[in-house]
Amino acid sequence: MTVPSATYRIQFRNGMTFDRAIELIPYLQRLGISHLYASPIFTATRDSTHGYDVTDANEIDPALGGREGFDRLSAALQQAHLGLILDIVPNHMAASLENPWWHDVIEQGEHSRYARYFDIDWSRRLTLPFLGDDFDRVLQNNELSVKPHPQTGRPVMAYYDSFYPLTPTSWENRVDEVLAITDHEAIAELHQQQPWQLISWRDARRNLSYRRFFEITGLVGIRVEDEDVFNASHALILELVHHGAVSGLRVDHIDGLADPQGYLQRLRKAAGPDCYITVEKILAEGEQIPAEWPISGTTGYEFIAALSHALIDDTQIDALHLAYEAATEERNNLRAGLRAARELMVDRNFAGEFARLLALATDIAGEEQRNFGEAELHVALREMLIAFPVYRTYGRHAGMTLAGEELLQRVLEEVKFSASPVALSFLQAVLLGALSEHSEQNAAEFRSRFQQLTGPLMAKSVEDTLFFRNHVLLAINEVGAEPLPHPFSLQHFHQEMQTRLQRQPDGISTTSTHDTKRGEDARARLYTLSEAPALWAEHVTRWRDLHQLQITPLRDGVAPEPAVEWMLYQALAGAWPTTLQPQDAAGLAALQERVVPFVEKALREAKLRTDWAEGNEQYEKAVLDYTRHLLSPHNQAFLVDFHQALQPFLTAGLINSLTQTVIKLTAPGVPDIYQGSEALDFSLVDPDNRREPDFSTLQQQLSATDTPNFNQQTDWLNGTLKQQVIARMLHLRLDKPQLFRFGDYQPLYATGENAEHAIAYARQDSSDTLLVVVPRLLLNSQGWARAIIQLPEPLAHRRYRNLLSGEMLSLNEQLSLENMPYYAPLVLIAS
Structure with a gap:
């Protein structure tokens, strides 16, 4: 098996095609990537923005370039000595008329050859929850009709642009008669003869006859536990693996399957021992992947949770909880x-x-x-x-x-x-x-x-509920995070890394994905609020006072309520671009365009005063108007104040960003770079985090220089510094794969004054030694000035080269941090 040294996730669709990906290959090489990590590429519903709504698992989507385009990409990757990891979706397919298997099931019912492919309760008619209202009301409103299909001419029941095929037994030998049906009673009678029934989308949560993906009725579960279904849905996937075009698979939503272990064992046997396989799996605190699973690890959400232990100030997090309760005037009982x-x-x-x-x-x-x-x-x-x-x-x-x-x-x-x-x-x-x-x-x-x-x-x-209701610290409301209050400690972080080395050294380590609640650099910035809860609460109180006239009294309470105001200011603090100035009207408009949809989604996901199913239009309008006012160029008093107050958090957040990046690149696991996050990623929840990055600028930045300059402010602010650090570290991983895959993980603890501001550890195998020291908790501190790290014998009495500066250091029993810049990571490789 070829285990990646680093992956780069690309979101296909929305303009990203195979040919455009080919153009990025030289850039990925310069960055130091070993494997391109692709979102689903199989044919999905028309205009799909993500590809998880697969309609044909055995066709590469023509919208991306089809099989010919894929073959060009595969050849280009192989020529560049880059591997390819595919994201596959065994749990579900699109419940769409574009899906030929699903279409056949609708038409033939239980007699379809694909009837057992889908997880359907055949003790009753197949429910199709795609009407805007109850069947009878839709019928009375003349929204249903019987007509020939525009392409095939076969009789269908038409609902706007959807054409539901009629089962042949209901129209054979009387086509003309059926096509002449217009009165409501006859349409209802014909509907009754079908193996399916159209129902309102609102009834899906109570009356669905098939297993769906979470709450998404447009995605139907497939019975991949059945060998025939597995073979039919994996034919092209396995062909690409066996032909060498694909070297790894990422399995989406493994927990949705009836038998995850059985599936993975069948997949491993079919794909062979050389295929790198990871699974999307959320691990709770202390939970590990079942040892019987023949995989390399997870896609890494637990790594994000571990990082929070290193970057949150546990001595003050309780004060932030109290400040939130004071602002909201409510007890925040998370349990x-x-x-x-x-x-x-x-x-x-x-x-x-x-x-x-x-x-x-x-x-x-x-x-x-x-x-x-x-x-x-x-x-x-x-x-x-x-x-x-x-x-x-x-x-x-x-x-x-x-x-x-x-x-x-x-x-x-x-x-x-x-x-x-x-x-x-x-x-x-x-x-x-x-x-x-x-x-x-x-x-x-x-x-x-x-x-x-x-x-x-x-x-x-x-x-998708509690994390949109509790706003104490948005940075910890992340996929895979522990929902209840708990201690944060550097010791726990080190324990998690040691466990990671033991249990899944080849698992993916991620900091941003297409599903994270916010980008990695937004999260890194918001961690710093835990270092100054009183100051943050003071700022929020002042900003709320500035906007009292924007509060709207409604029958069910004021809008926005204090908890939502707290959330708004914190979300804005996380998403604010590093170079945005209060007078920049175009920049404010661009930010508003991203923030307003996020706020709408956050309100609906909270399911308190509005919901996706039962919207509260007045409430949503009041909160969204408040949000728009915050970012109006005419709101200069607030914008100037906000921008000024944000600066210390912004600076400390950028240092946090480098810290978590260096940890990801040197700790156990395979680092994944989500598209664009090699620079700065202040994205909000999807769809904001699925925007295509500015690849042209990213390529130009990396080609300008590959030597990190920690004293160049513009490099910090535009992400060049982070990008250069990543490139330097990834090339080291390419040069020394055994060190990062098999080298042990040794926690090191600083002593002396300011010792709490350093995270230190070593990676060591029989050939190489790496020392890593990165800063933490720097909002109110000048860092680790008087801290000392004691070096155990295997690390002591050696010469090291600073990978990021080129400087040589001779170390005896200790590493003094006194003369080391507190804002720059130390990555020392023994010479």
Whole structure:
């Protein structure tokens, strides 16, 4: 297996094609990348912006250049000695009429050859939740009609530009008669004869007959656990691997599969031992990848969580919580907030999935002749789902793993006073596979669907609800972060890196992705708020006072409310470009164009006063008007004040950015550079983080000079310095792959005055030694001036070269930081 030394993620679509990617190859070489890491490239829905809505898994999207364009890219990469990693999507496909498999299922129903490809409940008609209102209202409004398909001429039920195929048995031998149908009753009768039924999109959360991806009804789950489905959906993927065009695979949403371990074992066998495989998997605090999975690691969200331990000031984070509570005049009980978010998901957003699980459990209880009612089962199942602390367990058809059993026991212990002990014991037996043989088929399905539901519940309740409700420190509201308050410590960071080396040394280490809540440099800047909670609270109070006249009183309260105001100022602080001046009207307009959609999304994801499904137009308008006013060029009193107040956080944030970058490039794992983040990435949540970077400027910056100049302010502000540090470090990784893949990780601790401002560690193998010292917590400090790092014998009495400056150092038993610039990382390689 060729393990990458570093990957570069490119988002195809939105203008990025294979031929445009070819043009970037010389730049990637100069940067020091070993593998291009591509977003999904298979044919997706027309105008897809991301490619995860695949319509044909065995065709390379013509919109990107098709197979010919892909072959040109593959040849160019191989000529440049770069590998290619593909992002694949085994969990779902587009529930779109453009998908030929799905189209055939709609037309033929349960008799379609693809009927078992999708995870559909065939005990009832296939629900198609794509109407804007109830079927009867849509019909009365004359929005439905029967007509010939524009391309095939076959009879369809037309709803605006969507043409739903009629099953042949409902029109064969009477085509003209069917096409002549116009009255509502006849259309309704014809609709009743179909293996599908059109329903309102609002009813999907309660009445969907297929498994969807999270809450997205346009993405239907596929049964990749079935060998025929696996083979059919992976034919082209495996062809590209076997032909050498693709050297690695990134598996999207592994937790959505019925049997992740079985899938990965089948994929490994089919792809061969040389294929580098990682999975998108969110690990909770202390959780590790199952050892049985034949993969190199995850895509790295846990690495972001580990970095927060190194860059947040734990001595003052509680003060920031208190300042937030004072500003909002509310107790910020995150444990209660987490439960409320989970209750909302179980009771409303995933009501249909919950109902299906409950029905299965009720059927099994009947088979087992258990004498308790559905109400008891309802409470017990609900409490277990709400209490689940990780994305899922990994029980298989035969039963639960030992780790899964232990986790279930913890969950049951937590909920033992909240539900019927008898019902809880029964559910435990179902999940452990401890029932009689005649109940096992239903029990296996329950186990599978339970495990496929806990992940979406966790993701939507934490990442997409709680993290948009709690605004204390936005930087820690990140994918993979621990939602409840917890200590942050440098020691914990070092422990996480040592664990990373032991458990997944070849896993991806990321700091920005297409799914992160904010760009890595925005996060690095916002970490610094933990160093000055009183100062930040003082600023927010002053800015709120400046905008009192912009507050709108509404029937359900003022808009924006204090918590949202706090969020707005913090989001703006994270996204503010380094060189934006208060008088720059065009720059303010560009920022407003990005911030307003973010605020709209944040309000709806919070699901408090507005929602995607049940919008509160008055409230949203008031908050968005407030946001626009903040960035109006006429609001100079605030803008000048904000810009001035931001400067210390901006400066300390840029130092944090370099620190987390150097750590990513030298700590265990394979560093990934998300497109454009090699310079500065202050993006907000998608779609803002999926904008194409200015590749022309990035290429020009890197070619100008490759020697980092830490004393050139413009290089800090435009991202050139960060980019040059990355290039220098990535070329070292190319030169010394064994050091970074197998070298041990030795935490080093500074002593003396200002010791808390240094993060230090060594990487060492039999041939090479690397010392890394990077700054932290510099908002109110001049750094590590009097700190000393003691060097153990294997590191002492050696000459080192500073990789970033070229300076030579002779070190004995210690490294004194007194004469070292506190703002510049030290990366020392033994000569």
